[in-house]
Amino acid sequence: MSEHMYDVVIIGAGPAGIQAAIHASRRKIRVLLLGRIENSALYNGHIENYAFVPQTTLGADLLKLGLEQAKRFGTEHSSADVLKIAHEEDIFHLELESGKTVSTHSLILCMGVSKQKLNVPGEKDLLGRGVSYCVDCDANFYRGAVVTVTGNRSAAVDGALTLLDYASKVYLVAETLDVSDELLTRLQSSSVERICSSIKQINGDRMVTSLELANGEALDTEGIFIELGSKGAMQLATQIGVLLDLEAKYIAVNQKQETNIPGIYAAGDIVGPPLQMAKAVGEGCVAGMEAATYARKKKKEK
Structure with a gap:
C-alpha cells in the first residue's frame, strides 16, 4: 500500500467520525x-443526557x-480540509x-451540518455562554431563566413552545412568521411573547445579558436560541453523485449507513435529525464497521 493509500478515510472529527474511526x-x-x-457542533456544547x-461534561x-x-x-489524524473528491473505479x-x-x-462522510448564523456582534464570542443553536440540546440549562428564540420558521416556533416547559419567560423575535396555521394557533394561545423585530447585537461579558433589537429596544435575556434551520455540508458529497433525501437537506x-454509491457511507x-451525540455515535459505530468490511473485501479482490 502506498504512503497515501488508506483502507478507510473519514471526513469529520465529531462524535460520528471519531466513533467510526475507533471501530474501523x-x-x-x-x-x-x-x-x-473544534469544528464539531459538540465542541462548545455541554452534555448531560448521554448514558x-x-x-454535565464539556463537549470539547x-x-x-x-x-x-x-x-x-x-x-x-489530519486536520486538513478536503477540497475535492474524485472516483476512479x-x-x-x-x-x-x-x-x-x-x-x-x-x-465515510461525517461532516455534520452548518448552522445558519445571525452574523451579529456578540454571537461568536458568547457561543456556549448563552448563545445556542439547538433548543432540544440545551433547553434544560435554562430552567427558570428568561430566554429568547429567533427565527421565522417552524423550528423557531416549536423551540419557543418547548422552552415554556423550562424557562420562566420566553420571547420570540421575528419580523414575520412562515409556519402552518396549526402551529401559529398554538403560538398565539401560549404565553410566548412575540416581538416583531430582528436582532442587531448580543450583549454580555461572561454570559448573555441582553439583546439590541432593530426597532431600537433592548431586551434583557439570559439566553438566545438561534433557530434559523440547518444547511448540510453537501458540496463534497454531491461532487461524486451522493444522493440526498427528498428535501435535499x-x-x-x-x-447500514450506506449511500447510493458503493464504498461511501455517512453518519451523524x-x-x-435528531442532531444528538447519542445518535451520531451509534451511526458512526455502524458506518465504521461496514466501511472496514467493504474495504477488506475490495483488497482481497485485487
Whole structure:
C-alpha cells in the first residue's frame, strides 16, 4: 500500500467520525480521520443526557478523549480540509488543502451540518455562554431563566413552545412568521411573547445579558436560541453523485449507513435529525464497521 493509500478515510472529527474511526481501526486496517474537533457542533456544547456520563461534561473534553482513543487503536489524524473528491473505479481520491492527495477503498462522510448564523456582534464570542443553536440540546440549562428564540420558521416556533416547559419567560423575535396555521394557533394561545423585530447585537461579558433589537429596544435575556434551520455540508458529497433525501437537506442512507454509491457511507448530523451525540455515535459505530468490511473485501479482490 502506498504512503497515501488508506483502507478507510473519514471526513469529520465529531462524535460520528471519531466513533467510526475507533471501530474501523480495530479491524487492523489503515484508517485516516480528517477534520478538526473544534469544528464539531459538540465542541462548545455541554452534555448531560448521554448514558454513562452522569455529570454535565464539556463537549470539547469528550472529543479530545475520543480522538486520543481512536489514535490508540491506530487511526491516523489530519486536520486538513478536503477540497475535492474524485472516483476512479473502486478507489476514491481526496484532494486536501495542503495540496496532497490521499486515496481510499472506502469513505465515510461525517461532516455534520452548518448552522445558519445571525452574523451579529456578540454571537461568536458568547457561543456556549448563552448563545445556542439547538433548543432540544440545551433547553434544560435554562430552567427558570428568561430566554429568547429567533427565527421565522417552524423550528423557531416549536423551540419557543418547548422552552415554556423550562424557562420562566420566553420571547420570540421575528419580523414575520412562515409556519402552518396549526402551529401559529398554538403560538398565539401560549404565553410566548412575540416581538416583531430582528436582532442587531448580543450583549454580555461572561454570559448573555441582553439583546439590541432593530426597532431600537433592548431586551434583557439570559439566553438566545438561534433557530434559523440547518444547511448540510453537501458540496463534497454531491461532487461524486451522493444522493440526498427528498428535501435535499441531508444525505440519504440505509440501515447500514450506506449511500447510493458503493464504498461511501455517512453518519451523524449530515444524515438528519435528531442532531444528538447519542445518535451520531451509534451511526458512526455502524458506518465504521461496514466501511472496514467493504474495504477488506475490495483488497482481497485485487
